[in-house]
Amino acid sequence: MAPVTDRRERQREALLEAAERTIAAKGLDGLKARELAREIGCAVGAIYNLVADLDELILRVGSRTLARLDRALQEAEARPLPGSSDPAVEQLVAVALAYCRFARANLPLWRTLFEHRMAEGSTVPEWALSEQMTLFRHIALPLASLMPQAGSADVALFTRTMFSAVHGVLALGLDEKLVAVPVAELERQIETLVRLICTGLLAGEATRARR
Template identity: 40%
Template sequence: MATTERRAKLKERLIEAATDRIRADGLSSLRARDITTDAGCSLGALYNVFADIDDVVVHVNSQTLQHLRGVVHKAGHDASSPREQLVALAIGYLHFARSEPALWMSLFEHRMPAGVPVPQWHLDEHAALLEQIAEPLAALHPELEQAHLLRRARTLFSAVHGVVLMGLGDWFVGPGASAVEDELRLIVNAMISGLAADSTMRA
């Protein structure tokens, strides 16, 4: 087996091992030695293919984002209107968070060490998730400039994420796990209606 292929397979095993560890125990419990033990390699081997454990987590989060985007895309694919698509995207996001809670939380819990930037390719993956929201928003409001459109997409995502986080976390100030889906429908529709009213007033 060629060296390049061996490195690729080792990298894949380490990402898989880290994914399983995060899924089972959460990001805060992740340890390099546990990852290498599960992957069947030495601790030094990890640093031959990754810069450090933060680099491993970035690659795990990259795969999680790909999975999340796929789930969200499928949820909104058959929607009959942009409004219904945005609601469906929110529900798809909820379903993903319910099915992979630890991996979902890792997307927001992980922080790079001080002075170390997040790789641009990974930032682009996060931006791609926002673009899934921006597309139906643009269909509803083609008059919005790109900068305003992206800001609205971020705001809508933040609202949805907050409801999901507080609901699934069973915070006493949250809506409660059983009510999350209904509240998501309410808040997405309310924000869309508010945006429409704002556009009318500005016209």
């Protein structure tokens, strides 16, 4: 007979997979404990022996989504686009476009990363925050190359600014309640935005170097 811990881990994995499938098919609002319990063959109360609450379950699903996003961005970094004299610019463009394509291909799961709100009185655990922050390295490292005279705090701040800019354009472009932007045009707009930001940064660095 398998140890209790092994059975529990298998059941926990089954729960995460069921929750991930549900969110991918129905969105966050479609996630119901009773339906999940029925799918994995356990009582509703048994779910809370596997995760503390639905908040943790959603965060764990989000962790799986972030891991896949991380791999997609790593692959994009390994294949920077040709064209600019500065490879950091092409790396940032490649990462931004990979982010766009991942969001389109995993829309409900991607939206859940930003739409989920913890229950009142609860805070996002440190492990979840750490996973989110780790992904910023895909922006911060090439930005640091473009901003050699900037301190780490300035690079970190501008990393968030660039992510917010790209994410905002993407979120609005994919919002069907507004006027969804055609895929090719959305990617063109995102690429243009990133290139304009990089052009401004390079110009600023050149100006400072001449002083």
